[in-house]
Amino acid sequence: MTVSVEDFAPAYLGKDVDDVVILGGGLAGLFCALKLAPRPVTVISNAPIGQGASSAWAQGGIAAAISEKDSIEAHRDDTLKAGCGICEPKIVELMTGEGNDRVRDLLSYGVPFDQDLEGRLQLSREAAHSQSRVVRVRGDMAGKAIMDALLTAVHNTPSIRLVEGYMGESFLGEGRYVTGVLARKRGGLERLAFPAKAVVLASGGIGHLYGLTTNPAESNGHGLAMAARAGAVIADAEFVQFHPTALDLGKDPAPLATEALRGEGAILVNKAGDRFMEGVHADLELAPRDVVARAIFQEISEGRGAFLDCRTAIGGRFERDFPTVFKAAQAAGLDPVTDLLPVAPAEHYHMGGVLTDANGRTSLDNLWAAGEVASTGAHGANRLASNSLLEAVVFAARIAEDIQGLMPTPRSAYWNTMDDAPGLPSQRNTDEREAITVLRRTLASNVGVLRTASGLKQALTDIGKAETICVRESIRNMMVTGKVVAAAALKREESRGGHFRTDFPNQKPDMQKRSFTKLSEVDALTADLLETA
Incomplete structure (x- = not known):
């Protein structure tokens, strides 16, 4: 397949294999890129860097045990309590223990956290925190201020190359090995392949799959779907x-x-x-x-x-x-x-995502994940307020350290044929826009604040039908993520944290554990429901 490079910046031409490719230009992606410097890194972003990131929309701040009245142990315990019994305790301890250092990193990048006249960080309290430990910027501007500071640092770091206006569609790979990213130019048909020695998935959450969300349009579950389609294990998707x-x-x-x-x-x-x-x-x-x-x-x-x-x-x-x-x-x-x-x-935040370990490694070789697209086990069934930015920077830094010490060797890459479809482009676009409308409506109605078995089965059926008219990989990815969330919610026959089943309103002791699924299981369940619909 021939890939046009007309719009590709000259600095990138001739780069057969990048050291590291990061998919996503939010907090996790940019922080990881800065931590990897001076190793060459390419950051691919759907929107202009920083503009389509949920991180920039975060109003609260970043939680860390900084105050003399506070402790890492108290922050850990608050996080575990909020997680309703299914957090990974060692992950939570690691995350809360490294919070102070990561806040200092952000300060070094120029983030103007609120401070008193003596230079002490000012701290606020949020729901379910036992202490005031949320570091802010002008009350409700932390996300934007953090992203502005990181963008300045990134633009001043020669080893970081920014590729804007391309959305990831699928991973390049051989079996379990991920060897790069295939991305499409936003609003067009042009594709570019980005072979890499290491790939970091930092593509954000799933919010815009729902009819009512606080997330930007770029939070559409593409990254989770890419990983699921490549065979990665997905954890806690129902939460x-x-x-x-x-x-x-x-x-x-x-x-x-x-x-x-x-x-x-x-x-x-x-x-x-x-x-x-x-x-x-x-x-x-x-x-x-x-x-x-x-x-x-x-x-x-x-x-x-x-x-x-x-x-x-x-x-x-x-x-x-x-x-x-x-x-x-x-x-x-x-x-x-x-x-x-x-x-x-x-819809505000997805606790589930691509399963990772303490260093951000996924179940696929050469693929790491950080930020909302990842499921580290830090949040359990219900994220503690302002722990999301903390998790992003803690695990982005750990991924950078892991890659620095274990750089994969180059492997060849391939991509499937173009998904050109019959019919006029205008008709395909109309059909796919209707499919997205169906997806957002059914997730809001049947996979929202309150859930039932019948509603979740209906959601899987409706999304499965909508998926059949989708042609572009980017739209199919949205459908895949919607199915994964609905299927995981159907499997968990209890209520816990952000997942509430009106037909199973109580917690079940035997279900106090994380959930794991693969796309093959989700597809089989959807097919069965479509047969009986």
Whole structure:
């Protein structure tokens, strides 16, 4: 197959095999690239580097046991408790133990974390944390500030090459060996092959597979599907976290009302002004996210509505302390100083992903994974607030160290024939857009905050049917990830953390363990359901 290189920067021409190729330009990918310097690295990003990354949208911050009143042990215990019994304890201990060093790394890259007049980092408290340990930037701008600083560092690092506007479609490989990435130019048919000695998957989460999400459009599960199709083991795919307080303003993605607002004392009320978290959980609005999300979902479902009341707790300092949320509310004609903010649960974070070990290695040789696409076992069934950015930098650094000490030898690469399909491109695009609509609708309806066996089977059936009209690899990848999540949720006949089955509302002691699946199993289950549909 001939691959056009017209739009490929001259600096890359003639590079037969890169040392390392990183798929994803978010926090995990950029941090790993910086840690690998001066080893040559190519970073491939679907959108302009940093712009399509969920990391840049993170409002909360990064959790780390920095305060003298805090301890690594306390952070570890809070994480294990939030994970509902299926975290990997050694992974959690490792992650929380390295948090302080990674925050110092970010400071060295120029991240302007909030500090007091004496230079001490200012710390905030979020739900299910026993201490104030979340490092922030101007209240709700941590993600953007971190990404801006890393982008500056990356642009100043000659060993890092950036390739923007290409989306990963599949891995190059021989058997269990991953030898590179095949990527398509966004919005076009041109493909490029990126052979590599080591591949790091840092492609982000699955949020935009759902009808209501806080994630950017680039969070569409491509990376998870690529790994699953290559035969990688997927872990804990059923555990999806829904942020309780997305601003319900009809926007896609939905603006996020950061948990820090509740940490500052904002309360949840319904149309009647009742504080409905009373009687639901002892921690009220700072209960674990899955508890708050279900409570809000119930209020909305029963017609009472759900609103965040920031008027008394934050009031006139809202614009100064939470400028991102303030701007989103103002754009919708709301003033959070005087108005209630309508909220609803939205897909926010995927605890599951490609199974990795403590060094980020997957079950496929020469493939590492970091960030939301990975499942390290650090989050269990329910991620502790602000542990996501921590996990990303901790394991990105460990991957870099692992690759530095164990550089794979080059292997030949191949790719399948182009997936050119019959029919006019315009008709294919129309059909595939409808398939995506079906996918997002069925995940939101049947694989959302509340789940049942019948709904999950219907989701697999609907996605399976939609998949048959998909031609482009990128769209098929979205369908694959949707099926994996639904199938894993169907298999877990209990409720735990972010996974709640109304037909199995209790935890089962014998299911206090992680789940593992491969795409072959998911495809077999879907085929059986399609036969009986």
